[in-house]
Amino acid sequence: MELSSQYSARDVEHKWYTFWRERGYFKPSMDPSAPTFSIVMPPPNVTGVLHVGHALNNTWQDILIRFHRMLGDNTLWLPGTDHAGIHTQMKVDELLRSQGIDRREIGREAFIDEVWRWKEKYGGEILRQVEKLGASVDWSRLRFTMDQGLSKAVTEVFVRLYEEGLIYRGYYITNWCVSCRTALSDIEVEHEDEPGTLTYLRYPLDQEEGFVVVATTRPETMLGDTAVAVHPDDPRWKHLIGHHVRVPLIDRVIPIIADAYVDPEYGTGAVKVTPAHDPNDFQMGQRHHLPQIQVIGEDGRMTEEAGAYQGLDRQQARAQILQDLEALGVIEKAEALVHSVGHCEKCGTVIEPLVSLQWFVRTAPLAEPALAAVRSGDIQFVPQRFEKIYTNWMENIRDWCISRQIWWGHRIPAYYCDHCHEVTVARTAPDSCPVCHGPVHQDEDVLDTWFSSALWPFSTMGWPEETTDLAMFYPTSVLSTAYDIIFFWVARMVMQGLHFTGERPFATVLLHGLVRDSQGRKMSKSLGNGVDPMDVIEKYGADALRLALVLSSAPGNDQRYSDERVEAASRFANKVYNAIRYVRMNLPEGFTPQAVTMDNVEDLWIVQKLNQTTQHMTEWLKDFEFGQAARAIYDFLWDDYCDWYIELTKIHMRENPETSSNTLSMLVFVAEQALKLLHPFMPFVTEELWQSLPHQGDSIMVAPWPSPQNLPANRAQDVMDRVQSLIRTARNLRAEVNLPPGQRVHFQMVADDAETLADWQMEAAAIREMVRAQDISWHVKAEGAPKPHHALTGVCQGGSVYLPLEGIVDLAVEQARVQKTMEQTQRELERVEKQLADQKFRERAPEPVVAKAQEQRLELVARMERLKERWEDLQ
RNA sequence: GGGCGCGUAGCUCAGUGGUAGAGCGCUUGCUUCACACGCAAGAGGUCACAGGUUCGAUACCUGUCGUGCCCA
Numbered sequence: 001m002e003l004s005s006q007y008s009a010r011d012v013e014h015k016w017y018t019f020w021r022e023r024g025y026f027k028p029s030m031d032p033s034a035p036t037f038s039i040v041m042p043p044p045n046v047t048g049v050l051h052v053g054h055a056l057n058n059t060w061q062d063i064l065i066r067f068h069r070m071l072g073d074n075t076l077w078l079p080g081t082d083h084a085g086i087h088t089q090m091k092v093d094e095l096l097r098s099q100g101i102d103r104r105e106i107g108r109e110a111f112i113d114e115v116w117r118w119k120e121k122y123g124g125e126i127l128r129q130v131e132k133l134g135a136s137v138d139w140s141r142l143r144f145t146m147d148q149g150l151s152k153a154v155t156e157v158f159v160r161l162y163e164e165g166l167i168y169r170g171y172y173i174t175n176w177c178v179s180c181r182t183a184l185s186d187i188e189v190e191h192e193d194e195p196g197t198l199t200y201l202r203y204p205l206d207q208e209e210g211f212v213v214v215a216t217t218r219p220e221t222m223l224g225d226t227a228v229a230v231h232p233d234d235p236r237w238k239h240l241i242g243h244h245v246r247v248p249l250i251d252r253v254i255p256i257i258a259d260a261y262v263d264p265e266y267g268t269g270a271v272k273v274t275p276a277h278d279p280n281d282f283q284m285g286q287r288h289h290l291p292q293i294q295v296i297g298e299d300g301r302m303t304e305e306a307g308a309y310q311g312l313d314r315q316q317a318r319a320q321i322l323q324d325l326e327a328l329g330v331i332e333k334a335e336a337l338v339h340s341v342g343h344c345e346k347c348g349t350v351i352e353p354l355v356s357l358q359w360f361v362r363t364a365p366l367a368e369p370a371l372a373a374v375r376s377g378d379i380q381f382v383p384q385r386f387e388k389i390y391t392n393w394m395e396n397i398r399d400w401c402i403s404r405q406i407w408w409g410h411r412i413p414a415y416y417c418d419h420c421h422e423v424t425v426a427r428t429a430p431d432s433c434p435v436c437h438g439p440v441h442q443d444e445d446v447l448d449t450w451f452s453s454a455l456w457p458f459s460t461m462g463w464p465e466e467t468t469d470l471a472m473f474y475p476t477s478v479l480s481t482a483y484d485i486i487f488f489w490v491a492r493m494v495m496q497g498l499h500f501t502g503e504r505p506f507a508t509v510l511l512h513g514l515v516r517d518s519q520g521r522k523m524s525k526s527l528g529n530g531v532d533p534m535d536v537i538e539k540y541g542a543d544a545l546r547l548a549l550v551l552s553s554a555p556g557n558d559q560r561y562s563d564e565r566v567e568a569a570s571r572f573a574n575k576v577y578n579a580i581r582y583v584r585m586n587l588p589e590g591f592t593p594q595a596v597t598m599d600n601v602e603d604l605w606i607v608q609k610l611n612q613t614t615q616h617m618t619e620w621l622k623d624f625e626f627g628q629a630a631r632a633i634y635d636f637l638w639d640d641y642c643d644w645y646i647e648l649t650k651i652h653m654r655e656n657p658e659t660s661s662n663t664l665s666m667l668v669f670v671a672e673q674a675l676k677l678l679h680p681f682m683p684f685v686t687e688e689l690w691q692s693l694p695h696q697g698d699s700i701m702v703a704p705w706p707s708p709q710n711l712p713a714n715r716a717q718d719v720m721d722r723v724q725s726l727i728r729t730a731r732n733l734r735a736e737v738n739l740p741p742g743q744r745v746h747f748q749m750v751a752d753d754a755e756t757l758a759d760w761q762m763e764a765a766a767i768r769e770m771v772r773a774q775d776i777s778w779h780v781k782a783e784g785a786p787k788p789h790h791a792l793t794g795v796c797q798g799g800s801v802y803l804p805l806e807g808i809v810d811l812a813v814e815q816a817r818v819q820k821t822m823e824q825t826q827r828e829l830e831r832v833e834k835q836l837a838d839q840k841f842r843e844r845a846p847e848p849v850v851a852k853a854q855e856q857r858l859e860l861v862a863r864m865e866r867l868k869e870r871w872e873d874l875q
Numbered sequence: 876g877g878g879c880g881c882g883u884a885g886c887u888c889a890g891u892g893g894u895a896g897a898g899c900g901c902u903u904g905c906u907u908c909a910c911a912c913g914c915a916a917g918a919g920g921u922c923a924c925a926g927g928u929u930c931g932a933u934a935c936c937u938g939u940c941g942u943g944c945c946c947a
Contacts, residue, residue, distance in 0.1 A: 577909090
């Protein structure tokens with residue numbers, strides 16, 4: 001069969017994914033005697049599409065999963081999606097509006113039906129993209145946060161927390177998005193530094209002369225001021241504490257209070273207090289029992305309390321108020337400044353702090369065990385430094401606002417009596433009020449999406465039922481996610497997991513960095529610099545994308561995406577493809593590999609390299625060092641297997657056709673092992689190639705992970721080092737004078753001792769071919785080796801290479817060349833000798849380091865000697 | 876203001892207590908019977924700076940500068 005010289009990922013990837021899935025390889029073995037390895041996939045938004053960050057994270061997880069599956073573990077990777085409350089609602093709302101439908105007109109139920117319909121139609125998109133990536137997830141266990149089972153878990157958790165007094169409802173200042181029209185938790189607010197104006201306003205004193213100057217960046221809130229606060233020890237204001245001022249424009253009389261919160265350094269040291277519109281003022285208001293006057297409504301417009309300004313948008317109101325204040329002459333001055341402004345994470349609108357009735361989780365009691373689990377090392381962060389971010393947050397945790405004023409999500413299981421207003425929190429809706437038997441209605445709000453995400457590791461496995469999956473796969477082994485989600489998700493999973501199952505939800509939290517664009521900028525819609533992984537896969541293949549992402553990633557570090565890297569990775573796929581193509585082309589029809597005998601240097605050498613690669617990779621994969629592991633197999637396949645081993649076997653088979661069957665078996669054996677090592681990184685191409693070679697078993701993905709081969713003690717590594725050094729030196733001489741590769745020349749190889757000569761001669765045929773020699777004369781230095789006059793000189797490990805070129809070599813030039821090499825060698829020698837002359841070094845440095853230096857010295861001394869002699873010969 | 880990263884070849888990045896590596900780019904030569912998405916040979920770095928620990932620091936510690944992120 002004619003095989004293309006170019007590998008086409010597009011033609012094979014889909015085929016193998018279907019093959020794997022149909023054979024059920026993605027499902028766990030359920031073997032109770034095997035170690036268990038489980039991961040729950042961080043659920044992407046059901047409305048979303050895969051971005052490069054997902055691609056990286058899913059690649060990491062797939063590497064772990066495939067590695068452990070090959071190790072023989074009972075391995076589960078559970079996929080799923082998240083209902084993404086606000087985001088999805090906005091998306092469907094937008095769609096309906098484009099059709100001229102207002103969700104408020106069709107009502108809650110009809111709208112939710114629309115969302116479900118939308119989810120069924122488009123919600124699978126991201127999962128199809130996960131497939132394209134090659135993710136070996138168990139599709140039979142696919143979950144969605146709004147599934148019945150998971151919803152049941154949500155209700156159960158809410159009810160239990162309520163019964164334990166860990167959920168409460170109360171009036172509190174929360175972050176309100178006037179665009180999304182819902183409350184948000186603290187971490188859903190993004191703070192950004194923005195230019196603003198600090199306006200200094202004169203509030204005239206009531207019943208006396210003079211005024212107090214307060215500074216504010218939000219003059220429109222003055223209509224809701226209920227006090228002016230100063231620091232209790234501030235000498236400038238101390239005498240006015242307890243006096244009153246009049247708020248301009250509305251003429252409200254408010255007290256001057258003393259509160260240590262006030263920073264005397266900021267502004268004038270006196271601040272206006274608006275308890276209904278600022279979180280700090282709210283706290284102060286509580287301390288001093290100040291009234292709350294809401295002047296901005298949930299729609300971002302001024303309320304009735306704002307008097308003449310009622311109905312104005314907050315921005316318009318600010319402009320109007322400033323104008324009016326100006327007219328009144330109460331503006332003392334205005335300063336430009338940069339200050340931090342909170343924005344809605346979802347829509348970017350400036351947050352309006354508002355007092356409203358919301359549900360909260362009392363987090364302190366949950367945080368305590370969550371903190372302990374990480375401190376004790378029961379849960380480990382990779383990289384470890386993120387522990388600190390986690391513990392800092394946990395130590396300063398604030399209550400979690402969990403109610404959202406939207407329709408799409410888990411509705412809060414709280415029921416209110418229409419008569420006596422009794423609140424009933426229950427697993428199932430009560431028919432009537434348990435107190436007065438009056439009619440009840442359910443809370444209109446839904447829960448924060450993260451409330452259900454926090455239960456993901458166990459709700460997906462059937463909790464609160466005691467299922468087999470829960471017993472077998474929970475706690476999970478690893479949670480892999482981005483570091484920017486530690487607070488939103490990781491922390492809350494730990495809290496809920498420990499509280500409800502008594503066990504950590506996962507043993508390891510593995511964190512990856514952000515994937516940025518090629519210029520290091522965050523990928524974003526507004527910049528239009530996002531990279532669609534599907535385009536990349538279409539162009540280069542999923543394997544290439546995976547390898548490229550893994551090669552340039554280290555845990556916790558951001559990385560840049562660039563097409564060039566993916567291209568490099570696809571070239572590697574092509575390289576491996578061609579290596580295997582070469583092996584196949586040499587296999588006779590119906591060839592069955594036999595048990596190999598390793599009777600020559602290159603065989604022993606390549607297996608030794610393979611062993612090292614296997615050992616390192618196994619360790620690195622266990623330590624989550626995917627980049628290191630990928631680099632190891634990349635180098636092994638390209639440098640060791642392709643550039644040296646295959647080339648050596650070509651010569652070997654030509655010289656020893658009678659043993660070619662063994663050589664072919666070796667080629668197949670090493671290739672198969674290497675493909676297995678590469679498989680977690682590049683599942684498709686490795687399957688394609690593995691299937692094309694003689695093999696045992698049905699799929700590489702269920703083949704056992706390689707373990708190092710037993711080898712007899714041997715010197716293959718040393719021999720190959722010397723041989724490679726000799727070949728490189730000889731090739732270097734050729735290149736120096738631009739000898740065309742076709743031109744066969746005569747070489748003289750002079751070894752320092754008989755042992756080196758013997759080593760070289762073990763690979764004499766290979767050396768002859770690889771340096772393109774007409775013939776080679778072999779010598780040992782001591783035995784009166786020839787001293788060719790008109791020859792290029794090269795020094796290598798253990799000896800010299802001469803390339804006699806009558807008529808081409810200029811003695812003076814060659815002398816200068818040798819001189820230059822001598823100088824170089826001399827410098828190195830001096831360094832080593834200085835080190836060895838230091839008694840402290842010999843005493844305190846570890847023995848192998850000293851030995852190595854001594855060895856180095858000997859080699860350099862010998863090299864110097866050779867060069868000196870040569871230099872004299874050239875005189 | 877507090878915390879955490881990063882600063883290594885032209886570019887993008889790995890990495891290690893024993894004075895440095897990759898990919899891309901660059902130079903030279905090659906259609907050598909797996910691969911020109913290739914082969915071979917090369918050029919290119921006082922590992923940001925200053926102290927300290929150490930026999931030895933690019934790596935560990937302290938500080939400085941530059942840069943990025945998170946929290947308040």
